[in-house]
Amino acid sequence: MTTSFSQFDTEPAAIKNWLDNLPIASVGETARQLYMAMRDVNRQDAVPVKQHFHLLEGIGEPLELILPELHRHYAGKPLPLSQKRRKVADLYTQLLRQAILGYQQVIAHSIELNRFGWKKVVTTSVHRIFYYSSLLLSNYRQLYMPYQKGMWQQLYWIYQLVEKYNLLNAKVTGLGEIPTKTSIAVEFKKLLLHSLLSPNLFKPSELKDVLCNLDIWVQHVVIKTARHDENNTTYAFTLETDYPPGLIAENISQAENQLIDVRYLDISNLLKRIRKIMDNAKPGAEAIKLGKGRLSSHRTLLILLNNWGRPPTRDGERRLIQGHAEVAIGVSAIHYVISSGRHTNQSAHEPGTAAEQDNDFSITIPPIIPGELSSLELASAHNSDDDIWDSAYFEPDAPAPSWTESMRMKVYSYLNAKVMNISKGGFCIALPQNGVEHIQTNELVAVRGKTGQWQLGEIRWMVCPTTGPIRAGIQKHSQIVKPAEIKLASGIKSQPIKCLLGKNEEGHVLFLPNMPANFDHTKIQLIVAGQTRSIQIQDSLFTTPVGSAHQISFTDTRPVSPQLAANADEYESIWASL
Incomplete structure (x- = not known):
């Protein structure tokens, strides 16, 4: 040699x-x-x-x-x-x-x-x-x-x-x-x-266990040549394309596209198996038996369930826009930024040029034209690179945008981001790498345009290239968000826990960080703008390694106290605004 x-x-x-x-x-x-x-x-x-x-x-x-x-x-x-x-x-x-x-x-x-x-x-x-x-x-x-x-x-x-x-x-x-x-x-x-995994959500030791246990999970996965159901636990991939498995291919009609060779990855039995293992595990057990002498943790199984059972999906048609938005990442940062009194951007009241006004961004979704989404087809090669959900991992050829400095606010800060596209259920933003201290999928983010209000979403996918901006797909959860705190109603003295309050079609939603205890159906005190109400946490909407969201109901029916009666209008506006 x-x-x-x-x-x-x-x-x-x-x-x-x-x-x-x-x-x-x-x-x-x-x-x-x-x-x-x-x-x-x-x-x-x-x-x-x-x-x-x-x-x-x-x-x-x-x-x-x-x-x-x-x-x-x-x-x-x-x-x-x-x-x-x-x-x-x-x-x-x-x-x-x-x-x-x-x-x-x-x-x-x-x-x-x-x-x-x-x-x-x-x-x-x-x-x-x-x-x-x-x-x-x-x-x-x-x-x-x-x-x-x-x-x-x-x-x-x-x-x-x-x-x-x-x-x-x-x-x-x-x-x-x-x-x-x-x-x-x-x-x-x-x-x-x-x-379909998000490895960054695992600790290194947890990721190693996941990879070692794939031979157990793969037994409950089936690849089919035809789709037999309408659930959201079936991924699809077309063998003639360069696209990864994704839910968008569920809309392919084999009757209309006979030349497209599609395979369907059905993981419904896998998700049922993971849920069954978690349900049968002893409460508080650190190690959960999987079979074949293998062990896992509750946290690892929760991440797997979230990764495989709650994939990022795009709701509606994508619209390409070029706008600006302010972004706060994480419950603590969102709580601080929204509570700091910057509910309106001062620059929004200053006169600007027509170009600046046209380039402004509001997250309020424009109405969908009837019949516009009557049929969904496989995205063409022309627009697939910009798809907000399903082609998230393709780097476009567009030049990197320029950035302004992020505004520091004591401990936490928000970033000035650019909005790349928008759909009915979310939007895609681009963030400067030099301004992001830490970011990961499933993180909660608050976003607003210059003339809009803070809205709450969740990072469902990200692209972090070697150079250039970080792109993230945000799934919107609430059109409005308020900083809040919760305390247990049991009389035990404890520090209030910072959280976020939003609203969906079913009612009020509480967004919590990772908690050591399960608060489902527990009576607690909710504090918003200094006012307190008794609530009960109802069904969990979703749980991720970063936090969770829960539907809540108000349990107190007592009249307003004399101290609050003097400011009845202000008191009512706090809750009416939600």
């Missing part, structure tokens, strides 16, 4: 000698050598298929050792990442890309030569591609990075290939800490479940 990677020796004896002398104790140097070797061989056209395959299989073991070591340097760290951590994340990504590319070339050359024994090489290569792609997809989502263009199209092509040759049930010994034999079909289902 020569000292230059430009002439990497792929003879079996040379590969064995090189692997035996890898400096495994030095993660950085080992990662560099693995990357350079794979990149060089992938660029050569004359490398025999068998030798290329042998090299990739030999690299699998050291790659499995160093990938977790690289991952721990940025896993669970606040976004945006520092430059040093970003470089480590890029190296992790490039190692996986080179391994996937190598196996893709092995498949292409094996089928082209059509020699004896090619099926074993192809099935193993497909199995490895699905496994490494699962890690890559998870890494993209953890960093909120856009998917590599063409990635999903390539994965679908490989799936169609093994389906054509009846190789889906072929079993291959996998990689990982405990190598087990799994079929290609199972590995593809794992990949799809990977793509």
Whole structure:
């Protein structure tokens, strides 16, 4: 073997000698050598298929050792990442890309030569591609990075290939800490479940457990060629496109689109299984049994249920706009900003140019034209990049917008964001990376235009590219939001808990941060603008790792106190405004 990677020796004896002398104790140097070797061989056209395959299989073991070591340097760290951590994340990504590319070339050359024994090489290569792609997809989502263009199209092509040759049930010994034999079909289902996870919501140890337990969850997942029900637990993906699985494809009519090859991922039984496990668990138990001697935590199962059972969906047609909005992120920041007295932006009362007024943003949704949404079709390639929900992970070619400085308000601040598009149920915003201290999916956000009022939403997806603004899809929960506090009505002295009060079609909604106790059907005191009322928390609307939302009812029927009677109009306005 020569000292230059430009002439990497792929003879079996040379590969064995090189692997035996890898400096495994030095993660950085080992990662560099693995990357350079794979990149060089992938660029050569004359490398025999068998030798290329042998090299990739030999690299699998050291790659499995160093990938977790690289991952721990940025896993669970606040976004945006520092430059040093970003470089480590890029190296992790490039190692996986080179391994996937190598196996893709092995498949292409094996089928082209059509020699004896090619099926074993192809099935193993497909199995490895699905496994490494699962890690890559998870890494993209953890960093909120856009998917590599063409990635999903390539994965679908490989799936169609093994389906054509009846190789889906072929079993291959996998990689990982405990190598087990799994079929290609199972590995593809794992990949799809990977793509629906939000890894940043898990602690590193929790994410490791989730990945180890995927073989349990995948047993309750089914891929169908036809859709038989109308529930919201079926994802769909079209094999001729470059789009990830999403609920928007549920609107594809196979009768009208017979040329579109659609597959449906039904996870309804999986969600039922997770709920059953949680219901049967002992209250307060730290470890919950999953079967096969596996354990998980209540928090981990809750995140899985939220990820897989509550996907981001777009409600109505998207409208492209260019507007400005003020954004506060997190319950504490929202509570502080709204309570600070800045209920109107002073600049909104100053005369401005016509261009500035046209560029203003109000989150009030314009009325839908009757019949405008009578039929939904698969988004075309022209507008799919801007789709607010289902094509969230594609980076557009539009230049990054310029920003104004964020306004600091004592401890918390709000950011000046740009609104990119809007639909009936939410909107897409772009935030400057240098102004965001911490952000994640499921975080509550308050948003308002210059002339509008604060409205409450939730981050359902994000894209955090290496450079440029962070884009986030916001699902709107309440047209109005008020800062509030709650106290237990049991007489126990405790500090009030900051929360947010909103309203939906069913009535008042209370948005709470993560709480150690379950307050369902518990009588508590709600404090808004210094006034107190007794309430009871009713049904939970949703629960995420960041917080929860609950429908509430007012239980006090006593008359207004004499102190409040003098300010009856002000008292009534507090509650009437909601």
